[in-house]
Ligand SMILES: Cc1cc2nc3c(=O)[nH]c(=O)nc-3n(C[C@H](O)[C@H](O)[C@H](O)COP(=O)(O)OP(=O)(O)OC[C@H]3O[C@@H](n4cnc5c(N)ncnc54)[C@H](O)[C@@H]3O)c2cc1C
Ligand code: FES
């Protein structure tokens with residue numbers, strides 16, 4: 001591990017000042033410390049933000065939610081308001097990592113977590129994300145777990161977060177604070193596709209701190225849930241996953257929010273699936289037809305040719321679980 | 327183990343060598359540096375002195391005071407030291423094991439302020455004032471913790487390497503109340519791998535201790 005100085009920020013100002021000077025924020029440390037040990041990350045200065053007042057879960061407007069950046073995954077998942085208003089968020093969180101990690105890791109850190117691509121984690125391998133211009137060992141290497149959507153010739157790594165898939169589906173907003181003040185970034189614009197600059201992963205500017213993730217109030221009644229498919233039953237990243245939220249009234253689907261995980265370089269919103277559902281009546285046939293669009297545009301690699309079909313079935317099953325059948 | 331230590335233990339790290347504390351935030355005020363604060367936000371050049379970073383050979387270290395199994399320790403450590411290494415290498419508490427050193431096995435599980443965490447991914451320098459409980463701290467007055475006893479009664483281990491992590495994690499799991507069914511125990515204990523495959527018996531041991539607590 002590269003040596004670093006450590007300081008705990010007593011308030012937002014201290015944190016922002018240190019961040020602006022190039023200090024690296026550390027929240028739960030479960031991504032950062034791990035990658036520092038692998039020397040993938042080599043910050044000179046760690047800024048401990050764990051004392052900052054970003055720990056609240058607040059209900060906003062008519063059933064929206066604002067989750068503070070430092071709310072731990074375990075706390076967010078167990079929060080009564082989260083469980084009632086957006087089960088898809090609790091479920092995505094409780095299907096993530098382990099109880100121990102969820103006791104440490106935060107919501108802000110979670111959406112900032114870096115890919116689990118083994119070539120990214122191996123400093124001797126070519127990786128454009130870690131070392132721009134060095135190439136992508138995954139493109140023609142072992143790429144079973146890699147992305148089929150949003151990839152480029154420069155990078156095919158997935159974004160590994162589960163709750164980010166729920167945030168993408170629900171069209172969340174990321175609240176950030178920086179030297180120039182406060183900004184709100186639509187979740188769809190927050191995580192960046194690799195393109196030719198896979199080393200740029202988020203829309204954050206220098207020194208900016210995430211303060212919260214806000215979920216807008218969606219029409220109610222709203223049913224929602226998260227399905228995760230993986231190589232083992234627990235404590236494993238997704239091969240595919242689906243976050244689904246449906247507002248059905250008068251027997252007709254009025255709103256459909258659907259996104260997929262484990263398949264994209266960023267959490268993958270599925271507007272074609274959503275469009276297919278709106279204005280229709282729930283039925284097994286509808287779920288199957290809508291899910292046919294889940295892998296539109298997919299570009300499988302050598303070892304993940306199973307993912308498009310698995311993705312469609314994952315989405316279909318989760319549509320049925322959330323939307324029921326006649 | 328821990329009872330043999332003096333109540334106020336002053337320990338210094340052996341490797342890497344002690345280094346001066348560099349809490350760069352201390353005694354630094356933002357206002358003095360001409361930072362304009364607008365609506366609680368910072369504008370203009372920040373004044374915090376973080377450029378003190380990593381220059382000389384001695385790796386940056388810090389002094390931290392924490393309580394481990396009821397005993398207060400003040401240690402000077404390299405900032406890179408994990409809680410797991412602090413326990414094992416500096417405090418002679420080798421019950422917590424290092425399996426993967428990457429958050430992926432649970433062998434290093436300890437309680438920090440009552441919550442189960444992976445000590446391998448916890449930087450010790452962040453634990454000022456924290457209360458840590460390790461496997462060595464579970465027995466009270468020569469009595470094994472009910473979950474330790476249950477592990478023996480259920481024969482819930484073979485090689486034993488994962489066991490201390492399993493037991494501490496199980497204590498956390500029971501406290502959290504995630505023991506409503508075998509399936510729930512399995513899911514909420516999934517952060518602890520057992521290469522010997524003792525899962526069924528581990529499940530039973532946690533179930534037994536949880537039932538004992540209720541009864
Ligand atoms: C074995 C293992 C299994 C896992 N399985 C899963 C899984 O199944 N699903 C899943 O979703 N995740 C999984 N994870 C990842 C885990 O959820 C993340 O590591 C965690 O959420 C990161 O949060 P943290 O608070 O620990 O972040 P940190 O490690 O503290 O920080 C991560 C990054 O975010 C930055 N950062 C943190 N907070 C802020 C902020 N407020 N503003 C700006 N920048 C910030 C840091 O500078 C750093 O770059 C797993 C991790 C491990 C080790
Ligand atoms: S050693 Fe900490 S989780 Fe494996």
Ligand code: FES
Pocket residue numbers: 482483484485486487488489519520521522523524
């Ligand atoms: S008893 Fe051997 S690893 Fe669990």
